[in-house]
Amino acid sequence: MVSNVQKQNRARFPFVYLNIATTADGKLAPANRKxxxxxxxxxHDHLLELRTEADAVMSGARTVDLFPVNMGPGPAKYRRMRLKNGLAEYNLRIVVSGSGSLDPRSEIFKHRFSPIIILTSERAPESRLKKLRALADEVMVCGGKEVDFKAALSWLREKWAVTRLLxxxxxxxxxxxxxxxxxxxIHLTLCPWVFGxxxxxxxxxGRGARTLADANQIKMKSEKRIGDELFLVYEVLKRARRGI
Ligand SMILES: NC(=O)c1ccc[n+]([C@@H]2O[C@H](COP(=O)([O-])OP(=O)(O)OC[C@H]3O[C@@H](n4cnc5c(N)ncnc54)[C@H](OP(=O)(O)O)[C@@H]3O)[C@@H](O)[C@H]2O)c1
Known part of the structure; x- marks a missing residue:
């Protein structure tokens, strides 16, 4: 059942779903971050399938800098699925860079199939913003020391009609x-490796939660084993809904 808090949040913010693959010891990458x-x-197909349901795909500056990603919908088959789902053929692309340090030579800027939006903060000096404005379709300064995601997501919903954000x-x-x-x-793929x-x-x-009350409680919605990988889906129980 959808609570009143959830209904209000839906009206203000996009539905946010995360896709992540981790090793069995919970790592996204080795310690050198390569x-x-x-x-x-x-x-990988699962990642493209999840993109077929998103108005926009978002990543942090380091993910975009460290690997040549274009954050697009991929081959024609997936673009057709997007159209069937009532979405634009190409998803919006959003990159978060609070200091504006995102590398202007990053691969993403070489692919112009859909708008690129950069979310940044007042920490970013004007010189960097100028460079990024020349590359991105919109640079949104939102927050003082770090990006204020509540403000940013509500702006994305209003200005760019983002209702589902991956x-x-x-x-x-x-x-x-x-x-x-x-x-x-959360869509989590647990892969059969240990990086340590x-x-x-x-x-x-980042900073994380200090107490259990601040932690995000999650509830498993589904699990599927394919080969040695586990595909898990969790609902995040909103703190506001838990009365916190
Ligand atoms: N296995 C997977 O599914 C998967 C998925 C994605 C990434 N990865 C791996 O994860 C690593 C990258 O992750 P990461 O945690 O190091 O970096 P990240 O989250 O991709 O990017 C961090 C950067 O994003 C900006 N940022 C993040 N939160 C912010 C906030 N609240 N306000 C303002 N700016 C914010 C900052 O940019 P500025 O420094 O410019 O301010 C920060 O340095 C790489 O090794 C990548 O390969 C793995």
């Missing part, structure tokens, strides 16, 4: 969304 494709082809990490952006109580659903390393990124890095 991208290592440890998921199967099935997991966040593909990394750990720092995910953590900021969790702290703001904005995540609705205390500095290796995890699903939610």
């Amino acid at each position: 991208f290592v494709p440890f998921g199967s082809k099935r997991d 966040c593909e990490g990394g750990g720092e952006v995910n953590d900021a969304l969790f702290r703001a109580d904005l995540v609705d659903e 390393g205390r500095n290796a990124p995890t699903m939610a890095d």
Whole structure:
């Protein structure tokens, strides 16, 4: 059943779902943060399938800088699925960079099939903003020291009609969304590897929660094993709904 708080949030913010693949020890990448494709082809197809249901796909600056991603819908088959789902053929692309340090040579800027929006903060100096404005379709300054995701998501909903937002990490952006109580659903693929390393990124890095009351409680919606991978879907129980 959808509560009143959920209904109000739906009207203000997009539905936010995360897609993440981790090793069995919960790591997104090795400690050197270099991208290592440890998921199967099935997991990659799953990523493209999830994009067919999103108005916009969002990632943090390090995810975009460290690996040549274009954050688009992929092959024609997936673009047809988007159209069938009543969405634009190409999803919007959103990159988060509070300091505006996003590399203007990043692969994403070489692909112009859909608008690119950069969410940044007042920490970003004008010189960097100028460079990014020349590359992106819109640069939104939203928040003082870090991006204020409540304001940003409500703006995305109003100005860009984003009702379903898929966040593909990394750990720092995910953590900021969790702290703001904005995540609705998690799609987690558990892969048969162990990276180890205390500095290796995890699903939610950054500041995290200090107490159990501040933590995000999740409820398993489905699980599916394909080969040695587990595809898990969790609903995030909103703190506001839990009376916190
Ligand atoms: N396995 C997977 O499914 C998966 C998915 C994605 C990424 N990864 C891996 O994860 C690693 C990257 O994750 P990460 O946690 O290091 O970085 P990230 O979350 O991709 O990006 C971090 C950057 O995003 C900006 N940012 C994040 N939260 C912000 C906030 N609240 N306000 C303002 N700016 C904010 C900052 O940019 P500025 O520094 O410019 O301010 C920050 O440095 C890479 O190794 C990547 O390969 C794995």
